[in-house]
Amino acid sequence: MSDRSAANLARTWVRHADFLLDQVEDRTADVAIGNPPYIRYDDLDDDTAATYRATWSSMKGRGDIYVGFIERSLAMLKPGGRVGFICADRWMRNQYGAGLRGLVAERYAVEHVWTMHDVDAFESEVSAYPAITVLANRRQGSAVVADTTAEFSKSSASALVKWSGDESLTDFTDVGVQAHRLPHWFAGDDLWPTGSPARLALVELLTDRFGSLHDPETGTKVSIGVATGNDRAYVTKNPKAAEADRMLPLAMRRDLMSGTFDWQGNYLVNPWDVDGNLVDLADYPRMAEHFAGHPELKQRFVARNNPNRWHRTIDKVHADLTAQPKLLLQDMKAHIHPVLEPGGFYPHHNLYYVVSTTWDMEVLGGLLLSRVAQAFIEAYCVRMRGGTLRFQAQYLKKIRVPGPESISDDLAGRLRTAFADRDVDAATVAAAEAYGIDPAAYDVLTSSDTEE
Incomplete structure (x- = not known):
């Protein structure tokens, strides 16, 4: 091709503009491919x-x-069209990606x-948590999840592409990559899970089959x-x-260190009455004096x-929570x-708690002690350096x-004993027996996903 022809084609094909603001008619593309820029809104x-925020609802x-780039590309697709981006996957795991996740779940x-x-996906070394993500303008069907290592190569990628084209195949392993075909993707704008393909398949299976730990129908609540x-x-x-009825025994982190509840003697100076109203300091001179010693x-x-409510x-403080047994x-x-915690203590904000009107709390404790519960936490929560997990209410739910x-007496006894021990x-x-997990899936539980 001559230089003149190349220049003419470039002028015809390439437009220099702000992709998030330039006017392009929607539904004009069969395929959108890219590596969008990473620029924080701040x-x-x-x-x-x-x-940008006024133009694109996901931002x-x-x-x-890059969130806006994904939304804009989706808006340009014809029916059946696809977006294929290599970019950070943090939007799948963080709150700022909720709008885009909801949009994808609803329309794509x-x-x-x-x-x-761990793959050198770019010419220069960057810490971008990259993933190749393909989204389509069609109803949700099966989805392929793949997890790669530093050994992932061009030949492995080619083999993975070939395997992905056969809908009858479920699992794939090659040098530097493992993959699994999920029957569908995760719904709504909630956080999308992460982990090995086999672990994701197990999480999806259990999500489809069972209800949430936090469930009004079972009277079970998760909170902080x-x-x-x-x-x-x-x-x-x-x-x-303060006055005796203002001193509320407080459960704190150190009370849990031994694996059984061992109260270390902390109290909450409680300014709330049993109906959830703020008490009048004039009625409690000792508490008033105590608070006066803290002008801050x-x-x-x-x-x-x-x-007036300083x-x-x-x-x-919700008085009825104190007496309830809590995990x-x-x-x-x-x-x-x-x-x-058998009851009588109020949890501090560095603790999350589970209460229930239907569960035997020791049986439920056995389920939560298991690696099944751990698998859910690892799939959704933020992992800190050193492998520490954040056990926040949104992840526990x-x-x-x-x-x-559905728990038999024998199984309940085994869970209760495991929890106590x-x-x-x-x-x-x-x-695993309570969930009806087969031995192959049980193997997935015993191999931990670790990612800092």
């Missing part, structure tokens, strides 16, 4: 950021403009997600303890810091916003570690459990 000037929170299909975190806004003022080991309480935003904690979990730990009525292996064997 790095844009205010006018540009505001215009919310403190995200990255996920066809491929090939995770390539009380945030005070100033622990120095509200948390004390002095039982006489009046400097908090919540106090300045309502000076002595309130950030969260209300308590630390916020950050490498493995799920539920501990039974992702755990699926069988109905309490802190025996993860026994809990996992019993839980």
